[in-house]
Amino acid sequence: xxxxxxxxxxxxxxxxxxxxxxxxxxxxxxxxxxxxxxxxxxxxxxxxxxxxxxxxxxxxxxxxxxxxxxxxxxxxxxxxxxxxxxxxxxxxxxxxxxxxxxxxxxxxxxxxxxxxxxxxxxxxxxxxxxxxxxxxxxxxxxxxxxxxxxxxxxxxxxxxxxxxxxxxxxxxxxxxxxxxxxxxxxxxxxxxxxxxxxxxxxxxxxxxxxxxxxxxxxxxxxxxxxxxxxxxxxxxxxxxxxxxxxxxxxxxxxxxxxxxxxxxxxxxxxxxxxxxxxxxxxxxxxxxxxxxxxxxxxxxxxxxxxxxxxxxxxxxxxxxxxxxxxxxxxxxxxxxxxxxxxxx
Amino acid sequence: xxxxxxxxxxxxxxxxxxxxxxxxxxxxxxxxxxxxxxxxxxxxxxxxxxxxxxxxxxxxxxxxxxxxxxxxxxxxxxxxxxxxxxxxxxxxxxxxxxxxxxxxxxxxxxxxxxxxxxxxxxxxxxxxxxxxxxxxxxxxxxxxxxxxxxxxxxxxxxxxxxxxxxxxxxxxxxxxxxxxxxxxxxxxxxxxxxxxxxxxxxxxxxxxxxxxxxxxxxxxxxxxxxxxxxxxxxxxxxxxxxxxxxxxxxxxxxxxxxxxxxxxxxxxxxxxxxxxxxxxxxxxxxxxxxxxxxxxxxxxxxxxxxxxxxxxxxxxxxxxxxxxxxxxxxxxxxxxxxxxxxxxxxx
Numbered sequence: 001x002x003x004x005x006x007x008x009x010x011x012x013x014x015x016x017x018x019x020x021x022x023x024x025x026x027x028x029x030x031x032x033x034x035x036x037x038x039x040x041x042x043x044x045x046x047x048x049x050x051x052x053x054x055x056x057x058x059x060x061x062x063x064x065x066x067x068x069x070x071x072x073x074x075x076x077x078x079x080x081x082x083x084x085x086x087x088x089x090x091x092x093x094x095x096x097x098x099x100x101x102x103x104x105x106x107x108x109x110x111x112x113x114x115x116x117x118x119x120x121x122x123x124x125x126x127x128x129x130x131x132x133x134x135x136x137x138x139x140x141x142x143x144x145x146x147x148x149x150x151x152x153x154x155x156x157x158x159x160x161x162x163x164x165x166x167x168x169x170x171x172x173x174x175x176x177x178x179x180x181x182x183x184x185x186x187x188x189x190x191x192x193x194x195x196x197x198x199x200x201x202x203x204x205x206x207x208x209x210x211x212x213x214x215x216x217x218x219x220x221x222x223x224x225x226x227x228x229x230x231x232x233x234x235x236x237x238x239x240x241x242x243x244x245x246x247x248x249x250x251x252x253x254x255x256x257x258x259x260x261x262x263x264x265x266x267x268x269x270x271x272x273x274x275x276x277x278x279x280x281x282x283x284x285x286x287x288x289x290x291x292x293x294x295x296x297x298x299x300x301x302x303x304x305x306x307x308x309x310x311x312x313x314x315x316x317x318x319x320x321x322x323x324x325x326x327x328x329x330x331x332x333x334x335x336x337x338x339x340x341x342x343x344x
Numbered sequence: 345x346x347x348x349x350x351x352x353x354x355x356x357x358x359x360x361x362x363x364x365x366x367x368x369x370x371x372x373x374x375x376x377x378x379x380x381x382x383x384x385x386x387x388x389x390x391x392x393x394x395x396x397x398x399x400x401x402x403x404x405x406x407x408x409x410x411x412x413x414x415x416x417x418x419x420x421x422x423x424x425x426x427x428x429x430x431x432x433x434x435x436x437x438x439x440x441x442x443x444x445x446x447x448x449x450x451x452x453x454x455x456x457x458x459x460x461x462x463x464x465x466x467x468x469x470x471x472x473x474x475x476x477x478x479x480x481x482x483x484x485x486x487x488x489x490x491x492x493x494x495x496x497x498x499x500x501x502x503x504x505x506x507x508x509x510x511x512x513x514x515x516x517x518x519x520x521x522x523x524x525x526x527x528x529x530x531x532x533x534x535x536x537x538x539x540x541x542x543x544x545x546x547x548x549x550x551x552x553x554x555x556x557x558x559x560x561x562x563x564x565x566x567x568x569x570x571x572x573x574x575x576x577x578x579x580x581x582x583x584x585x586x587x588x589x590x591x592x593x594x595x596x597x598x599x600x601x602x603x604x605x606x607x608x609x610x611x612x613x614x615x616x617x618x619x620x621x622x623x624x625x626x627x628x629x630x631x632x633x634x635x636x637x638x639x640x641x642x643x644x645x646x647x648x649x650x651x652x653x654x655x656x657x658x659x660x661x662x663x664x665x666x667x668x669x670x671x672x673x674x675x676x677x678x679x680x681x682x683x684x685x686x687x688x689x690x691x
Contacts, residue, residue: 080487086671134675138675138678138679138682142679142682142683143682144633144678144681144682145633145634147487148627148633148674148678149675149678151620151623151674152671152672152674152675152678153671153675154671155620155667155668155670155671155674156668156671156672156675157671158667158671159665159666159667159668159669159670159671159672160668162664162665162667162668163664163665163668165664166662166664167662167663167664265664273494273495276491280488286485286487286488316503316507318499318502318503319499319503320499321495321496321498321499321502322495322496322499322500322503323499325492325493325494325495325496325499326496328491328492328495329484329492332484332488333482333484
């Protein structure tokens with residue numbers, strides 16, 4: 001009885017035996033893996049140990065960590081969200097289109113809607129929420145497999161981006177204010193977006209560990225019937241999660257297109273897979289009911305170490321696909337092995 | 345607490361919902377006819393680049409459409425069987441790409457047609473074998489397992505192509521043999537359609553016979569319907585599922601040969617997005633993703649719908665509308681699908 005009460009109590013040690021929760025165990029294990037990989041990289045990859053490189057590992061992962069927050073919560077409930085990359089492209093392209101001056105030039109890609117900056121941010125976010133709402137509707141009301149529906153909404157969102165940009169990108173006629181948000185540096189050369197990411201992560205971890213909403217998320221994932229019978233409104237809860245995930249992706253899209261001062265229909269291509277990879281690396285189980293945002297952060301750092309090592313070793317960029325697949329595979333097998341051994 | 349709405353449906357007398365069964369059974373064919381009719385009525389010119397005139401023009405668009413639909417038709421049969429058994433393979437696009445690259449490499453290096461053909465099929469089988477291994481022996485969720493192989497195969501396919509070159513093609517001293525187009529592009533025996541098309545039809549016929557008459561088909565339905573019951577009834581679930589994954593792999597390789605032959609090169613992006621198309625085709629055909637029921641012929645009809653939409657719409661709209669429309673079709677197909685089935689479950 002004592003063990004089961006303390007099982008989900010985070011880092012608390014129970015009287016007698018020192019058992020930390022399974023989530024924290026996995027997080028610590030993956031942290032060890034990160035340190036190990038980092039050490040190996042420092043040995044073999046030239047210039048890896050420079051401070052700037054280490055800082056880059058974190059700052060270059062900001063957008064995938066923000067995505068990882070939404071995907072983690074959803075995966076804990078047993079649902080996928082593959083539409084995030086499409087939302088990034090869509091909201092980015094929309095913000096550019098809204099911001100472009102309303103000229104009448106012959107090239108269609110030069111003409112925008114010339115709206116005030118506040119709408120340039122808000123409207124794409126509303127559009128992202130709409131996509132999230134569609135996701136939520138199909139998953140909760142029609143009970144469709146989330147991976148199928150979110151693949152569909154991903155195509156819809158990215159398709160919208162492609163239509164607005166006629167298949168390429170929009171980057172002309174933009175007012176100066178457009179590039180500010182994504183390029184403001186706060187400390188040294190670290191952009192504002194990184195601090196937004198840190199803020200979101202702190203909020204997410206607090207929600208996950210300390211709020212009823214967080215605990216209910218895990219309950220839904222672990223045993224959906226028990227959640228329903230305990231009075232949790234599962235549909236509403238999952239809807240909120242999908243809306244949040246879509247909103248986060250929308251924010252990322254707006255920030256990225258501000259940073260690059262362009263809206264590209266092919267931005268963040270394949271990023272939904274990367275987001276899933278870091279969440280899995282972080283220990284979130286696809287069976288649901290298990291996982292944490294802090295794990296996703298570590299997963300993102302692991303992925304960052306792996307990919308920048310590959311670049312540093314001058315491997316061809318195509319190796320990244322193989323490495324991501326291999327790393328995910330090893331992580332899944334290793335986590336299952338570690339958890340099985342622990343229960344014995 | 346909401347009472348499960350489905351319970352009241354299940355308690356209906358058998359036979360009273362026969363109209364629903366008829367609609368469910370035939371709607372995909374009706375849909376196909378509707379799509380073809382709409383597309384032949386709308387014959388706008390789009391910048392003069394695409395094939396003009398009637399959509400139902402045999403020598404122009406229809407032959408092209410049938411030729412282009414060879415890969416998806418080839419794959420969707422086996423894919424349907426896999427979905428019926430409750431499993432999924434998201435790596436079909438990458439398997440196709442990698443097999444196409446391997447085939448092209450073999451041809452470029454002087455392998456004969458039959459040798460290259462058989463070897464590529466075996467290679468596809470190996471790729472499917474790996475999928476099956478991950479899912480049945482290592483017990484990794486099919487979604488994650490096939491996402492992993494999707495990434496792996498995509499990376500290998502791209503790595504096999506020299507940096508800077510887009511695909512495996514004639515150049516650098518080696519050329520593709522003249523007969524490369526004979527399988528997937530040139531007319532077979534004056535019938536206007538390539539050999540690959542007839543092979544695809546033959547594959548479908550064989551698979552339909554397998555589905556309806558053979559043990560493999562019945563076991564797939566059993567496993568999809570209730571895996572535990574199937575296992576307890578003595579069905580070797582792991583073996584059947586493994587076989588299905590290998591089958592899908594071989595079919596992907598077959599489709600890859602057709603595609604490579606059609607384009608005269610091995611393109612590592614050949615199968616990009618193929619999984620989306622196949623899933624849409626199967627969904628339109630009414631196969632339930634929870635498994636337990638489905639039909640190959642209907643999936644083929646669904647495949648033709650998707651092909652009509654993509655190539656038919658090319659004559660009317662600019663290509664950058666395609667992704668948006670595919671996504672919308674998928675979402676609509678998903679809605680249709682869920683409205684027509686009683687039991688809903690998640691993968």
